[in-house]
Amino acid sequence: MNKTAHDGKIFAGLIAFGILGPLLFPDYTLQIALMWLMILMASTWDIMGGQAGYNSLGNIFFFGIGMYVSAIAQIGMVYDVAAYTSAFGAIVVEFTDTQYFTGLVLGIILAGIGASALSILFGVTVFGLRGPYFAIGTLGVALAAGELISGWGYVGGGGGISMPVYPGEAGASSKTFYALFFVLAISALGVIRWLLGTQFGLALNAIRDDEDKAEAMGIHTLRYKLIGWSIAAFFMGMAGAIFGNMIGFIEPLEVAFPTTTFGIFMVAMALLGGKGTLWGPVLGAILFHVVKELTWTYLLGWQWVALGLIIVVNIVYFQQGLLGWARDKWPEAFGLKVDTDAGAAAREAAE
């Protein structure tokens, strides 16, 4: 079917842009890296939010958890974490290149695993909630995590942690972190694309459409929800680890658990592009990020108003998002069939 070819072209386009983008516009490497992060956030949010109808406001929780797991792993490899954090940056630990890069890779992997494990632990509780209660419940988890870590001296509390310093010349770090975000985002999209082509994807959609019916048909709904969420958490955790290392300094409220910025952005981006579609969140993330960067540069002072306006217009006029709207307008282009015998239902009703 041409759907595979169609998706293949978009993947090829994204990969080409990912490689050429920073070569052609080296000054914008950081911005493009953040765009991949936005794409990753929106797309992984959509696994549960769009495909399964569980609108989480707390996926940023996994981002922050990943960040802290990697920090503890990377520093703990060569130094005592508690002593390091209590010195508030007075101790400068010298990492050799090998130590730094093994620490980074190990930290990123552990971040993914740690976030995934916690998603299952919390999922068992919060998946008992539905609709708005689930949204508020997950938001509560993310907010509480930020506050709890603020009070946890071992990881520096509200004072935060300085991450290991990237070895080598100044410009090299941005290329490394760019590559990591790029590869992670494309991998996440690949996994989601595969997932939606399996029985698993159908089960998520069934849960979205009528969870009680799915249960009545014997589907292990909790199992599907936990696996779906843990896949999102795995990628979010790794993204958090990369972000923490890129920024160089992490603290709980603004960097690790930014519920009011990244936490809301990922939902807004998925809604803008069209939730419940593979490419909607990607489109939404790119548009949102471009508008955000432009307003920050040229409309400083009005940037939040502009973003708020996008969200309001989106929610009031385009609830199904850009791709959802296009799909309603041109269903055939999206591989959907429309009843050619449209009068049949009406006739049957009239009989």
Next chain:
Amino acid sequence: MNAATANGGNIIEVHGVSKSYGGVQANTDISINVPYGKITGLIGPNGSGKTTLFNSIVGYHPIDEGSIQFEGREISKLRVPQIARLGMLRTFQQTRIYSKMSCMDNMQISVSQRNRPMTDMFKARDKGAIVERAEQLLEFVGLYQKRLLISGDLSFGQQKLLEFAMALMNEPKVLLLDEPTAGINPTLINGLIDRLKRANEEFGVTLFVIEHNMRVIMNLAEQISCLAHGEMLATGTPDELQNDQRVIDAYLGAH
């Protein structure tokens, strides 16, 4: 059928089940048997507790008293998905389908979850024996032409047929149907009765049917039970029930 003989020939045995909602006694001391491989009917005036009994059997809510056995196994403490995986399914009075998915997707996700290895969830969709089976069953209920449409766009009657096909896709041992003909165009009812009978004969699915339409249930069921005011009024063949004064009184409101 070893299991059939093991349990006195009954697939479902309900003994002395009571259920109340707050102060309302919906079911009082109900006992009923559903024999293997047959079609059993359940009738009764509005509010007599038929759907409550169905909900109790499939584990929708805990019962206050009594026991419910499925193939000789006590199931009154099990929950809906567990009971469904044992092979007992129900359809709903208000039809429930996955309305934003196509008919084929509805069918594919309805495959039996009984003894299914966990790795099956990562099998590719739109492939293999599942598709073939789904198409056969859609053909069986007469929806093959509509298989690629979004199910929510179908007419109410077609959605009911789809829900029936989805239930068959699940390969249940027993199917509890809550008013299968309600809201269906009278000219299509005969076709539906025919399909219910064929499902029973060809696929060997035991049926337990709530029905208001007397003509339908008298045609369909070999044994019928009548509820009134949450209590079991009478059980017998269609002929016996039609001539039972208590049943006639219940329907005419003599109580």
